[in-house]
Each structure stands twice: as C-alpha cells, then as structure tokens.
Amino acid sequence: MSETKQLLNRLPNDIGGLPADPIQRTDHELEPWEKRCHVLADVLDFHKIINTEEKRRGVEALGAEMVGKLTYYERWIAAFANILFQKGILTPSELARKMDEVAARWEDDSLERVP
C-alpha cells in the first residue's frame, strides 16, 4: 500500500490496531488552565454548541503536524476556536483582541506587584 493511501484511509486520530511502543504508565495532575479547558468542553457540549464528535473532528482537522506537536488540551482549545469561527460564533480578530486584553491584564497585575 502506498504511503498516501494510508493517509486517506486513516485520519490522525484513527490509530486503533497500528503498531506502537510499549505502554508507559504515565499520568499528571491537570494544570489549572487544562482543567478549565476540560470544563469549557463540558459546558459547550451541554449547550449543544460543540459536541464530543465535533470536538474530535475539530482536533483531526488541525492536521497531523499540529496533532503531533500540541499537547492534549492545546489541541482541544485550538479546535474549539476553529469550530467557533466556522459556526460564526466568534471571529478570528475578535479572539485576537480578547487574547491581547487577557495577556495585558496579567502584565498590569504583575506591574502592581512590583514594590
């Protein structure tokens, strides 16, 4: 089978049955933002804004490179942003402005902490 046929047959998430390394029994406590991201996913699902299947497809749509390089919850939030753009709920420029505002809030807070 050619390598490109494999790419068509299997999206990045579809790895059941592929060869892989031995199991490493890894785990970690979620960082606060990862927990918030998980809760955001739950609330988006409750309100039928983004359901679990849409979330998975949104992660796959990031493409193999991003799926390979981003961590689990980084993939989720990136997928949420893209899906919300596609649904016309948010715009990219709106999100960019808000991210600047959130980052600036931290800068302001840290300035206040300087004695």
Add this chain to the structure above:
Amino acid sequence: MSQRDHDHDQDHPHAEISHSERPGYYDVMETAVRELLVEKRLFGADEIRRQIEVLDSRTPALGAKVVARAWVDPEFRARLLTNGRSACEELGITFYDDTQLIVLENTDTVHNLIVCTLCSCYPRPVLGLPPDWYKLKAYRSRAVSEPRVVLAEFGTNIPDDVEVRVSDSTAIVRYLVLPKRPDETDDYSEEQLATLVTRDAMIGVIPVTVGSGR
C-alpha cells in the same frame, strides 16, 4: 505516517504553577474564548464554576462503590449489567452528559478491557478523568490488536482458556469493567470491598486483589 508519540510532552509531572508565572499562549486562549462566550450570553460564568465542582467530585471511588454494591447485591448487579447508567443513578451518581454506560462483567471465562482508539472517551461520571496513558498512542493502538501483550505489560497474564474482549468507547457509549471479586473476601463489608477496587481494575488492565486498592 511518521508520527512521533505526540503526547510524550505530557509524560512528566508538571511543576507547581505559581500565580506570578506568565500564562502560556493556550492558557490565554482558553480564558479569551470562555470570556467571549460568556459576554455573548451563550452560558454563564457560574456554569463553569459549577462544572469545575462536578469535575472535582468525580473520582474512581464512585466506580468502586458501584462495583462493591454489585458484588454484594445480585439484584443490583443484574440491573447494572442491564443498564449501567440507571443503576449508577440509583446510587446517586448523576450523569451530567448524554452518555450511556455499558458495564462489562469479568468472569472465569471472560476478561474485559476498555479503550478509546479514536481519542479518550471514558466513563467520566463514575471514574473521573482518564490517566494520561489511556489517551496515548501506545495503549490506543495496541489494546485492540494485541490485548494480551498489553495486559502483560501491566503485569496481568490472562490464561489462554479465558477469552479477552476489548470494547472501544464512543462519544455516547462508555464502558466500565466489573472486575471479579477476589477470593477470601467473604467476610468483607461492602465498604471494605470498595477500598480494594482501583481505577485500573475498572479499565480492565489489572485484577482486583486483596492487596490492591487505596
């Protein structure tokens, strides 16, 4: 696909996060997305706070309670195997999502293992969040094609005359393994039994033993 193990960056425990540390790009993105959606009144900030409490309340202790009840109460066990969700709800475990729960009973002739090959679906209302290894390529890829080898890597050797069944979770159908009650526990109370039941036993990668548990 020349895919490196894409989750290996989560393999190490994270250091404590101090409040003065600059938030990362994705941390900022999460806050921005959430605040914009709250501003647009798609949901309330209080819903986020409530759901954090729900998330914190879900641990494998809930699943252990279900398993112990099934071991001591045959009628409950029968209801649990018929409809996992409604039987858990009898014990006051609420399902905050639309998922169904199928409970798979281990016996002398069948050993069950659960996986989500596509991502990380898991019986979260009764077990909380899955461990990282459950979400990683090695387990997701191999659990369905060579489950006995995978089980052996967890130290679990299943005799050849015991069938191994692997159930692949979906967005709306989740699985929970009902492990075998260990021998020599006839005099255990339901509460004592529950302390033996671990998360990994309810995923199906290890058995419940008298020495296991919390």
